[in-house]
Amino acid sequence: MTPPTAPSLTNTPLVALARLVLGTLSFWLLAGAAGLRWKGPDDVLPSIPAGLLCLLPAMLTLWWSARAAAQTAPETLLVAFLGGTMLRLAVVLGGALALYFLVDELRRPAFWVWVSLFYLFTLGLETSLALRLLTAQRPQPLPPGSVGGPSPS
DSSP states (O other), X not given: OOOOOOXXXXXXXXXXXXXXXXXXXXXXXXXXXXXXXXTOHHHHTTHHHHXXXXXXXXXXXXXXXXXXXXXXXXXXXXXXXXXXXXXXXXXXXXXXXXXXXXXXXXXXXHHHHHHHHHHHHHHHHHHHHHHHHHHHHSOXXXXXXXXXXXXXX
C-alpha cells in the first residue's frame, strides 16, 4: 500500500493569483524594455497605470472563477465567465476613459496601446490559469476499461 501523498499546492487559487501578478510584471518588464528602446520613456510611462488598470480586474475575475470552479453547478461557471467578462471590460474601459480625461499625461495614443496590450495579455493569462484551476478541481472521468469506467465497445 502506498502512503498518502500531500495535496498539490501548484493549482490553488492563491498560486494562480501569484502567477497572474508575476506574469503581468514579467510582461511589463519585457514590453517596457522594448518600448523604451523603440519609443523612449515618454511612451513607456503610460504602461504603469495601464498595467495596473488591467491587472486588478483580472485578479478579481480569477478569484471569482476559482470560487465558481469549487461549486458543482455548471450554471455557476457560466455566470462567473459572463460576469467576469463584463466586469473586466467595464472596469478597464471605464477606468481608462476616466484616466484619459483626468490625467493630462495620459492623453496620448501610447496609453491606449498599452491598455490594449495589457488587456489582451492579462485576459489570456487569466483564462489559462482559470482553466488549470477548473481542471484540477473537477473529477476526471475514468478511462475506458477501468473499474467503474465505461466499457470499451
